[in-house]
Amino acid sequence: MRPTVRIPGIRLLHSPGPTRVPDEVVNAMARQPTDLADARLPLLIAACESGMKALLQTERAEVFFYAANGHGGWEAVIANLVAPGAAVLVPGTGHFSDGWAEQVEAFGGVAVRTPYREGFPIDPAAVEAALRDDAAHRIGAVFVVHTDTASGTTCDLAAIRRAIDAAKHPALFVVDVVASLAAAPFAMDALGANVAIGASQKGLMVHPGLAFVAADERAMAVARANPTPRFYWDWQRRQSDMSYRKFCGTPPLAHMAGLEAALGLIATEGLANVQARHARLARAVHAAVACWGEGGALRLFTQMPAARSVSVTAIEVSPGIDPEALRTVARERFQVAVAGGLGPLSGRVFRIGHLGDMNEAMILGCLAGVEAAMRVQGIACGLGVDAAIAALVDTTG
């Protein structure tokens, strides 16, 4: 909707992506392009590569950047790793594992899926069973979504790694960290992940439009042996010191400058502090929702407390409550933008994003705006903002 009057102040953005872009990143992106032979360009690219490796906690993997969104990152992985007719295991976790599996199938790959149980994370036992069933080792990779952004559910990656090992299966371990990176702990090498995929507009706090893939030597070897025609996405073609080849053409200069600034902000705060802040703010949101739910109108969608995402919280509403109407009041009257339900959760949940450039005041403002909108809608709810304040004041958690 195009506003006809100026709205004073800021509108709080609590979508789980795109997220708020810090001023330092906005300013870094607001610059003129350089000539591609400028000596500062390789320095910028090198800073982004080394910063991403530090963030992913990998020394083994090589990082490739694409002028693309998260779906582009998915496609890069499929193009490099999945030959037509080849199989991958996509453990079910909700809307995003469904989407990735569909994309595999669109390229002629076979997506073996495990079912998902609403409100629960990926079941490592189902992963192990599916791999044991594949005695011929036709499955070349396991494509795991770390945080399903639609349900606000985060899986236990270490347990999934153990499941792959327990099945004695050689499949690559490929992890989508689009919604979790720089929010939840992720250490690529220690975990034994072969590939990680992400995008700029979530925990990385950059405008949408930049995707990355980190691939280790095992994944690179699988890609080299894969005869599928590809060009733009091809990892081998991008292994070059020439920026024009590294990006298969002109680099997205503004996004790279934004990423360099964002990585600097994360490094300055300290990754452990960034993760602790996400956990703290998520606890406040969960406390508010638990309190709102006392009247029976709504509840946390993710059942297992350990699986509740530190990036986004999905809130299930009781029949008769329209989450879209609630969102509209929150956005138009109280200047708080929260997200709706995706896919099968459409009309059943709304979602509060709490990742990226986020602090206590923003979370309390968001919760207050949502609570106010619930009152306008006549939805019976407890004093969630009070519960969130109590959770923030309590430093023992």
Ligand SMILES: *Cc1c(COP(=O)(O)O)cnc(C)c1O
């Ligand atoms: C947002 C998201 C994607 C897709 O990213 P786009 O940039 O919207 O294409 C993929 N996976 C996860 C887990 C996401 O949260």
